[in-house]
Amino acid sequence: xxxxxxxxxxxxxxxxxxxxxxxxxxxxxxxxxxxxxxxxxxxxxxxxxxxxxxxxxxxxxxxxxxxxxxxxxxxxxxxxxxxxxxxxxxxxxxxxxxxxxxxxxxxxxxxxxxxxxxxxxxxxxxxxxxxxxxxxxxxxxxxxxxxxxxxxxxxxxxxxxxxxxxxxxxxxxxxxxxxxxxxxxxxxxxxxxxxxxxxxxxxxxxxxxxxxxxxxxxxxxxxxxxxxxxxxxxxxxxxxxxxxxxxxxxxxxxxxxxxxxxxxxxxxxxxxxxxxxxxxxxxxxxxxxxxxxxxxxxxxxxxxxxxxxxxxxxxxxxxxxxxxxxxxxxxxxxxxxxxxxxxxxxxxxxxxxxxxxxxxxxxxxxxxxxxxxxxxxxxxxxxxxxxxxxxxxxxxxxxxxxxxxxxxxxxxxxxxxx
Numbered sequence: 001x002x003x004x005x006x007x008x009x010x011x012x013x014x015x016x017x018x019x020x021x022x023x024x025x026x027x028x029x030x031x032x033x034x035x036x037x038x039x040x041x042x043x044x045x046x047x048x049x050x051x052x053x054x055x056x057x058x059x060x061x062x063x064x065x066x067x068x069x070x071x072x073x074x075x076x077x078x079x080x081x082x083x084x085x086x087x088x089x090x091x092x093x094x095x096x097x098x099x100x101x102x103x104x105x106x107x108x109x110x111x112x113x114x115x116x117x118x119x120x121x122x123x124x125x126x127x128x129x130x131x132x133x134x135x136x137x138x139x140x141x142x143x144x145x146x147x148x149x150x151x152x153x154x155x156x157x158x159x160x161x162x163x164x165x166x167x168x169x170x171x172x173x174x175x176x177x178x179x180x181x182x183x184x185x186x187x188x189x190x191x192x193x194x195x196x197x198x199x200x201x202x203x204x205x206x207x208x209x210x211x212x213x214x215x216x217x218x219x220x221x222x223x224x225x226x227x228x229x230x231x232x233x234x235x236x237x238x239x240x241x242x243x244x245x246x247x248x249x250x251x252x253x254x255x256x257x258x259x260x261x262x263x264x265x266x267x268x269x270x271x272x273x274x275x276x277x278x279x280x281x282x283x284x285x286x287x288x289x290x291x292x293x294x295x296x297x298x299x300x301x302x303x304x305x306x307x308x309x310x311x312x313x314x315x316x317x318x319x320x321x322x323x324x325x326x327x328x329x330x331x332x333x334x335x336x337x338x339x340x341x342x343x344x345x346x347x348x349x350x351x352x353x354x355x356x357x358x359x360x361x362x363x364x365x366x367x368x369x370x371x372x373x374x375x376x377x378x379x380x381x382x383x384x385x386x387x388x389x390x391x392x393x394x395x396x397x398x399x400x401x402x403x404x405x406x407x408x409x410x411x412x413x414x415x416x417x418x
Contacts, residue, residue, distance in 0.1 A: 002017065002018040002195075003015070003016070003017045003356070003366055004016050004017075004195040005360070005365075005366070006195070006199045006202075008182065008202070008203060008206070009211070010182035010183075010206070010207070010209050010210060010211045011181065011182035011183035011184075011185070011209075011211040012182040012185050012186075012187065012202065012206050012209060013185070013186045013187070013360050013364075014186075014187045014188075014189075014195070014198060014199055014202055015186065015187070015188045015189075015356045015357065015359075015360050015366065016188070016189045016190065016193050016195040016198060017189075017190040017191075017193075017352050017353075017356055018190075018191075018192075018193055018194075018195070019190060019191050019192070019349060019352070022093070022191045022192050022349060023092060023093055023192055024090065024091065024092050024093060024191050024192060024349060025090070025091060025092070025093045025095075025096045025099075025189060025190065025191035025192045025193050025349060026088065026089070026090050026189065026190050026191055026348075026349040026350040026352075026353040027088065027089055027091075027096055027099050027100060027103065027187070027188070027189040027190075027193070027198075027353065028086055028087060028088030028089065028103070028187070028188055028189075028353055028354070028357065029086070029087045029088070029103050029104075029107055029185065029186070029187050030084055030085075030086045030185070030186045030187075030188065030357040030358070030361060031084060031085045031086070031087075031107070031179075031180060031184060031185055032083065032084050032184035032185070032186075032361055033046065033084065033085060033179040033180065033184060034046050034080055034081045034082050034083050034084045034085050034157070035047065035080060035081070035082050035152065035153075035155065035156075035157040036082045036083050036152045036153050036217045037083075037152065037179055037217055038152055038155070038175075039152075040152075040155075041163070042163075042171070042175060043152075043155045043156070043159045043160060043163050044124075044156070044157070044158055044159015044160065044163045044164050044167075045159070045163075045167055045171060045172065045175050046080050046085055046157070046175070047080040047124070047157050047158055047159065048120070048121075048124055048159065048164060048167055048172070049085070049172055049175060049176065050078045050079070050080045050085055050087075051120050051123065051124060052110055052112060052116065052117065052120060052172060053078065053087060053106040053107060053110050054066070054076075054078070054106060055110070055111070055113065055116040055117075055119075055120060056110070056111045056113055056116060057105045057106060057109040057110055057111055058109050058111060059105055059109065060102075060105060062116070065102060065105075065106060068098065068102055069089055069091065069098075069099065069102060072091055072092065072095045072098065073091070073092065074089055074090055074091035074092070074095060074099060075089065075090050076088075076089045076099075076102065076103075077089075080157055081157070082153055082157065082291065083217075083291055083292065084361065086354075086357075087103055087106065087107060088103075088350070088353070088354075089102065089103060090349070090350060092192070093191060093192025093193065094192075096189065096192075096193055096194075096198070097197070097198075097201060100187075100198065100201055100202070100205070101201075101205070104202075104205040104206060107180070108205070108206070108208065108209070110172075110176075112169040112172045112173060113169075114168070114169055117167065117168070117169060117172075121164060121165065121167070124158065124159075124164050125161055125164060125165070127158060128158050128159070128160070128161055128164065131156075131158060135233060135235070135237045135302070135401055135402060136237060136283075136300065136302060138401075139237050139239050139300070139399050139401050140239065140298070140300075141156045142227055142229070142399045142401070143227075143239050143241055143298065143397060143399045144156070146223065146225060146226075146227045146397050146399060147222055147223060147241055147296065147397045148220055148221065148222065148223070149223055151218060151220065151221065152217060152218065153217070153218075153220050153291075153294075180209070181209060181210055181211065182206065182209040182210060182211045183211050184361075185206070185209065186357045186360045186361050187202055187206075187357075188353045188354070188356045188357035188360070189353060190349040190350075190352040190353040190356065191349035191352075191353075219293050219294070220291070220293060220294035222243045222294070222296070222397070223397065224394070224395035224396055224397050225395075225397055225398075225410070226397070226398045226399065226400070226410040227398075227399045227400070228399075228400045228401075228404055228407075229399075229400070229401045229402075229404075230402075230403075230404055230405065231401065231402055231403075232403070233401070233402035233403060234402075234403075235302040235303060235304060235305075235402050235403065236302070236303055236304065236305055236307070236308035236400065236401075236402045236403045236404045236406075236407060237300075237301075237302045237399075237400070237401040237402050238300070238301050238302070238303070238308060238311065238312060238315075238398070238399075238400055238407075239298060239299065239300045239301075239398070239399050240298070240299050240315070240396045240397065240398040240399075241296045241297065241298045241299075241396060241397045241398075242296065242297055242391050242392065242394045242396045242397075243294070243295065243296055243297075243391070243394060244288055244290070244295035244296050244297045244391060245290075245295050245387075246290060246291060246292060246293050246294050246295045247290045247291060247292055247295070247362060248292060248293070248362070249295075250375065251383075251387055252290055252295065253372075253375045253376050253378075253379050254379045254383045254384050254387045255288060255290075255295065255297065255387060255391075256288060256338060256376075257331060257334045257335065257338065257376070257379055257384055258297075258322075258384050258387060258388055258391075259286045259287065259288050259297060260334035260337055260338060261322075261326070261330045261331070261333075261334045261384070262286045262299075262318070262319075262322060263284060263285045263286030263287075263299060264285070264286065264334070264337065265337065267333060268285075268286075269318050269322070270284045270285065270286060270299065270301075270315070270318060271284060271285070273314065273318060274301070274311060274314045274315065274318070278310070278314060280301075280303055280307045280310055280311045280314065281301045281302060281303040281307065281311060282302070283300070283301060283302055284299075284300070284301035285299070285300060285301075286298065286299045286300075287300075292362060297391060299315060301315070302402075304403070305402075305403035305404075305405065305406060306406060308400070308403070308404055308406055308407045309406050309407055309408050312407060312408055312413055312416075313408070313416060316413055316416030316417050317416070319388075319392045319417055320392070320416065320417055320418070322388045322392065323384075323385035323386075323388040323389050323392075324385075326381050326384060326385055326388075327381075328381065331379075331380075331381055331384065335376055335377065335379075338376050339373055339376060339377075342369060342372065342373065342376075343369070343373075346369060392417060395414060396413075396414070396417075398410060398413065
């Protein structure tokens, strides 16, 4: 593998990884601006903007954008996160210049046609409605709002219908002008790619982006508490969260192992003890949301109206006894899962492309996978136990939704954790 980085005068950074023996390639543009960089009245505009990028430029209409890539057998997509927006394509190696041309076109020269905005507005309102009708989706949006009240990080990525209904072309131009600069843009490509050729194309196509140092988003401030929404659903849905280490904290590796042991798979504590042994649910898991300045551990499950109280009791028991019951077997299994998952993911060009882009955005350099694996291996049982004691000693945020009349109250749940 051959990795190269070029930093352009306007702040744009290019990272490539040539993968011998591959005929295809993955290329994408990562913009370090997402939902977390919106003002309250802009909530949802980063995601709406992602949609509008595909709706036409001065060079191509929406159909031509899609056909240009699909005519050569490739695909084009995008996503919006709290801290970034990504636009990416997968093509054969010889079509990488074409993919870059399309990506630069949709990012740098979107038309923001009012007609297209009105059409896509309806699509996004349907997307919001679908999320709101899906309990195990909307409950995570509510959790974020409760964990981070009055903060951009806590607002939903999709926005609210009230905001989405009001966005006009000038709103998109203002957001792009205030957020899309060369200093927060990373172009990453892997597979059958030529770094020097890409660098020449990028220098020409992205030369118009200016360099500027944008302020960092407000630091996340976690709030404990609860939200309960009673509704006549088939199940009672439960999710809880506590703060966790950030992506820039070396304790993130212990946190990832902790989450894997706790609820990361079929062999995890939550799955084996709550689903398999007690039969209290079909789905239960833990997951981490790690950002530059903050992290959180979340536990989710759905159960019956009668099962919600014993499920909450069992979750509390697993957290209370977690550190004292850790074994070398638990940790070794979690390490094996993380090592294998990390290595297997990097066998494909898209995964390498994304990992390299995120490394550049976070560290401004590539962190070898071997370094990450060494840090995983260096984590001890005592490290995980100490982190668990710190994390689970914090008062959690909790959201309950559905048939929750029999759920225990917040104070009782917190007392069970002590």
